[in-house]
Amino acid sequence: MKHFISTLLTSVISLGSLLLVLVLCGCDTEKPQMGGISPQKMADALHAVMESDRTVYTRNVVNRLVKDEKVIKASEHWKDDKALPLPAQMFRMGAEMVSEKNAGFIYSLLSMWPINKQNAPKTDAEKTGLKYVADNPGDNYYTEEALGGINYFTAIYADTAVAPACIDCHNEHKDSPRSDFKMGEVMGGVVVRIPLN
Amino acid sequence: MVLFSLMKNRSWFYGLSLTAIIGGYLTFSLLTDTNKWIFLPGETSHGHYQIEMKCSACHTPLMGVKQDACLHCHAEELKIANDTHPEKKFTDPRNADRIAILDATKCITCHVEHKPEMTHPMGLTLPKDYCFRCHVDIGEERPSHKDMGFETCASAGCHNFHDNRALYEDFLSQHFDEPDILDDPMLPALNMRHVRQLIEETTAKPLTAADQDAPPELSFDTTLLQEWESTVHAEAGVNCQGCHTQDGVWKNELTHEACKTCHTGEVDGFLSGRHGMRLAHALSPMNPSMARLPMKPDAHDKELTCTSCHSAHRFDRHYATVSACLSCHNDTHSLAYTESPHFILWKAEQDSNSEANRGVSCATCHLPREIHKQDGIEKTVVQHNQNDNLRPNEKMIRSVCMNCHGLGFSINALADTTLIKNNFNGHPSEHIESLDMVKQRWKK
Secondary structure, eight states, X not given: OHHHHHHHHHHHHHHHHHHHHHHHTTOSSSOOOBXXXXXXXXXXXXXXXXXXXXXXXXXXXXXXXXIISOOSOBOTTTTTTTOBOOHHHHHHHHHHHHHHTTOSOEEEEEOSSOSSGGGSOOSHHHHHHHHHHHHSTTOOEEEEXXXXXXXXXXXXXXXXXXXXXXXXXXXXXXXOSOSOOOTTOEEEEEEEEEEOO | OHHXXXXXXXXXXXXXXXXXXXXXXXXXXXXXXXXXXXXXXXXXXXXXXXXXXXXXXXXXXXXXXXXXXXXXXXXXXXXXXXXXXXXXXXXXXXGHHHHHHSOTTSGGGTOOSSOGGXXXXXXXXXXXTTTHHHHTTHHHHOGGGTTOOGGGTTTSXXXXXXXXXXXXXXXXXXXXXXXXXXXXXXXXXXXXXXXXXXXXOOOOOOOOGGGOOSOTTOOOOTHHHHHHHTSHHHHTTOOHHHHHEETTEEOSSOOHHHHHTTOXXXXXXXXXXXXXXXXXXXXXXXXXXXXXXOBOGGGTTOOOSHHHHSOTTTOOXXXXXXXHHHTTBOSHHHHTGGGSHHHHXXXXXXXXXXXXXXXXXXXXXXXXXXXXXXXXXXXXEEOOOTTXXXXXXXXXHHHTGGGTBOHHHHHHHHTOHHHHHTTSOSOOOOOOOHHHHHHHHHHO
């Protein structure tokens, strides 16, 4: 009897410990958590801020002052031309500053029709995701990818033409591969990456 | 007892003594700034050799390279140059495959020190065709580039890795068909006093020798007063105490720190260049005997401080623009200056035979006048880092050459090594095709 109780106790303790270890290791059915927020929720939240700021700058600063009021130019060479930075440059400058801060996520603005060829999709996730968000308006694309030995949660969101300034610039630029963008059309995508390990 | 037995065995004794002497010498060398040459793994590159005895400027105690050693001195110039390949462009994980091939996030990937046998111009220690690693398909985007060798990208006057301010396509497109010499060639006028009056909204009373405020007990040569009286310092109301009283204490001998009180940008520039970089690293001042460029033998002991070029009390700016330079520099380019068209223009201005700011001195090109704008006020300041626009020399195009010359002429002239040697006495024999290519593309 004594032997049976001892065996039972040992089994219960072992099973309990195993369960505890599993829970602590996060070996449950859910995706890895980051401080209680899933990578997808974090990426969506970050993108909401990025998209809003980008839209405000494009509509209320660039489009209003350049297209409507015609009081200042927006230029790729904004320092030399004493002009406003283009909305895409504004976005990228912010992305580079975030990158310097090592803030725990990275974002970029890419397109299947880039003016600067360095901003064309490069990784498999970028190629698939940019095509997906262009073909499926309103949908985002989520995946995981390994880059440089690090696993990332990668989210791709459509970047649409929100003001005439967007389409005019891209349609008229000598290096643009497309000259038929229309208002509201998907012109590229915002890629947000969150390291998982 | 042990020592006695060792002494009995003479080879042990000599061996230990020799080890102690060598060890002592090495330790002493490591602790002083003058004898560290023994630890140098190879000749240091131009510029850096001046501070090679200050190992800690670049190295960690265990002789690794400090992560921020390069940027500590060069970050600001890269920022001003709108660095085309900054570190932040490569930290995006989508560039991980590129970083694995060529880690452009680290300066030492391309610039390794103490390796003279593999160091190219600009301190590049990679094979010159490094651009192909990321731009291998450039021929598809730019058919005109299809058959060009990648070793020519950054060595033929068309592109630079960091500074392309005068070479980017849209800038070139704004300067097609400019004349060799512009219609109104002129340098920006210096305006520091005017700007100070605007900022401080006051006009200081000009001073004379009678106003001097040196301590009464101080005896000095009165010619110093006469010299001071004729300077802009006296004119702008800067009295003796203004410079000689530092932290409330009168000092006869002054360092660059005193000048920095008013001339912050100028002193910072001086300390960043080869004239002042030793002072910036708390080493003895540079003197021409340490230079790798040819220097006048009788100038070898001259120490380089602010007053080496701007003699104390007189602060003769005209002396500083040519004579000060030629009192030390003895290379072909410097010696050819007095035979050059630039010198003729400078002489005419000095002799009042031409308008102000038409002359071209040594300082015009090597200590260029830069226009900085703040609060809507344009301020012309002299860049006192005389190396700031030298490497690559295309850095000089916008800040110097284009005040008087067309862009095409400027690019060609700076690519012509013979013309540089004879101090631009003639017409460029080189022709860089970048403007032609841009013109062709824009026509399409």
